[in-house]
Amino acid sequence: MSTYRIAVIPGDGIGPEIVAEALKVLDKVGAKFGHTFEYTHRLMGGAAYDAVGTCFPEDTVEVCQQHDAVLLGAVGGPKWDDLPGAERPEKALLKIRAGLGLYANLRPAIMHKALAKACPIKPENVGDSMDLMIVRELTGGIYFGEHGWRDGKYGPEAYDVERYSEMEIRRIARVAFNAAMARNKNLVSVDKANVLESSRLWRKIVTEMAADYPEVTVSHMYVDNAAMQLVYRPNQFDVILTSNMFGDILSDEASMITGSLGMLPSASLADGTFGLYEPSHGSAPDIAGKNIANPIATIMSVSMMLRYSFGLEAEAQAIDDAVTAVLDAGLRTGDIAEAGVTPITTTEMGQAICDRI
Numbered sequence: 283m284s285t286y287r288i289a290v291i292p293g294d295g296i297g298p299e300i301v302a303e304a305l306k307v308l309d310k311v312g313a314k315f316g317h318t319f320e321y322t323h324r325l326m327g328g329a330a331y332d333a334v335g336t337c338f339p340e341d342t343v344e345v346c347q348q349h350d351a352v353l354l355g356a357v358g359g360p361k362w363d364d365l366p367g368a369e370r371p372e373k374a375l376l377k378i379r380a381g382l383g384l385y386a387n388l389r390p391a392i393m394h395k396a397l398a399k400a401c402p403i404k405p406e407n408v409g410d411s412m413d414l415m416i417v418r419e420l421t422g423g424i425y426f427g428e429h430g431w432r433d434g435k436y437g438p439e440a441y442d443v444e445r446y447s448e449m450e451i452r453r454i455a456r457v458a459f460n461a462a463m464a465r466n467k468n469l470v471s472v473d474k475a476n477v478l479e480s481s482r483l484w485r486k487i488v489t490e491m492a493a494d495y496p497e498v499t500v501s502h503m504y505v506d507n508a509a510m511q512l513v514y515r516p517n518q519f520d521v522i523l524t525s526n527m528f529g530d531i532l533s534d535e536a537s538m539i540t541g542s543l544g545m546l547p548s549a550s551l552a553d554g555t556f557g558l559y560e561p562s563h564g565s566a567p568d569i570a571g572k573n574i575a576n577p578i579a580t581i582m583s584v585s586m587m588l589r590y591s592f593g594l595e596a597e598a599q600a601i602d603d604a605v606t607a608v609l610d611a612g613l614r615t616g617d618i619a620e621a622g623v624t625p626i627t628t629t630e631m632g633q634a635i636c637d638r639i
Contacts, residue, residue: 285318286592289349294328294371295565296575296628297355303577303632304353304584307604310636311588311597322349326378327357327371327565337362338374343381351591352382352558353584356565380421384550384558385450386457387418387529388586391516391536391546396609400541400618407515408539414519415465416536417458418529420550422450423480425526446480446525451487457551458523459495467498468520472508472528484525505532512536537562542617544576547583549590557591559583573627576615578605581635604638 290305292298308319324345331337337357346352358371367373378384393401393412401408427443455471462469471488473481485502492500503511505528511518512532516539524532537546543563551557561579569575582605589598613634616625626634 283316283318284592285320286351287320287322287349288587289346289352290321290323291326291352291354292323292329293326293355293357293565294359295356295567295570297327297357297565299570299573299575299628300561300577300580301353301355303628303635304580306632306636307581307601307639308584310639311600314600314639315594315597317594317597326354326374328359328362329357330374331362331365331369331371337365337369337371338377342374342378346378346382346558347556351556351587352378353580353587354378354558354560355580356561356563359565359567359570361567376425378558379550380426382556382558383421383552385419385421386454386551387416387420388457388461388549388551388590389416389418389529389533389536389546389562390414390586391416391533391540393540394545394606394609396606396612397541397545397618399620401539403513403516403539408517412516412539414516414522414536415461416522416524416529416533417454417461418524418533419446419450419454419526420529421526422446423526444478444480444525444527446484448483448487451484452491455488455491455523458521459491459498462498462521463495466520469495469498469500470508470519470522471500471502472505472522472524472532473502474505474528475502476504480525488523508532509535512539533562542576544579544615544617545582547579547581547586549583549586551590555591555593557587559587559591573629574616574625575628576617577628577632578615578635581605581632600639601635604635607638608634 292301424444475481475485546562585598585601588594619625
């Protein structure tokens with residue numbers, strides 16, 4: 283019997299509800315395949331601020347490093363919008379990514395055939411399914427560059443600096459190339475090289491690295507065109523490689539093509555096998571505590587944890603198959619329910635997935 287230690291950060295809003303269902307699924311997988319999953323719960327984000335006066339307790343990184351992986355729900359909400367910038371719950375996300383060296387964010391956007399009608403794109407442009415992977419650089423770029431205020435030509439102005447080193451580009455590009463090799467060997471690198479120096483370096487490095495992956499078809503696309511192409515013909519993409527800010531935007535766009543943000547998991551990886559797993563959506567405070575949130579993104583994030591951090595492919599596939607079976611059976615939470623379909627609750631969806639593992 284194998285034992286895996288997971289740091290669990292439920293977070294804010296719907297975070298505790300969806301994380302609870304993901305842990306139920308993990309426990310079911312453990313019981314079926316003979317594994318033990320041990321959980322250490324920690325506070326981060328608004329919940330941490332309310333409890334201890336800071337959104338990011340000082341031992342957060344140290345505690346997480348003592349575990350094999352991290353499961354995160356969601357952080358933030360209007361309740362904490364007036365806090366100073368350094369104490370905003372969203373700042374905790376940047377701190378944990380930097381502190382744990384989580385530079386590679388993998389966001390698969392998969393549209394299940396059972397949810398084809400939930401896709402806002404014309405059927406002739408998307409078909410009845412979609413499967414692409416966005417590889418987003420996570421610890422560099424404008425989110426981590428210099429920020430400040432100063433007197434400018436027209437009075438007070440604010441600035442945020444976008445910057446990337448060759449090392450940062452090479453290591454995330456390597457992740458994307460390897461992902462493409464494991465999929466359909468097609469990589470689109472997204473930048474804004476017609477305007478930004480950082481993007482020109484990005485394109486130069488990716489072009490150079492393409493020589494090391496002759497089997498991968500590599501192309502470049504400006505981010506504005508990529509945004510348009512995603513909603514015009516998303517199936518042209520296999521793996522998308524892009525910077526922190528561009529990936530943040532494009533992955534949310536891709537998620538809506540699948541039918542709902544509630545369907546999009548993510549993995550944030552460091553070197554080696556350590557990773558942090560979380561849904562791509564926010565804390566949705568407007569529906570918190572109502573037992574109506576969609577837990578599938580969090581449950582699929584657990585599947586990614588099993589696959590990428592623990593190397594448990596069969597166990598991960600069991601979760602993927604269970605989610606597909608639930609959707610094929612017509613079970614829906616409110617965000618993906620068609621007209622005339624009675625939605626089920628968060629806990630009912632979690633239990634339905636457990637029952638099919």
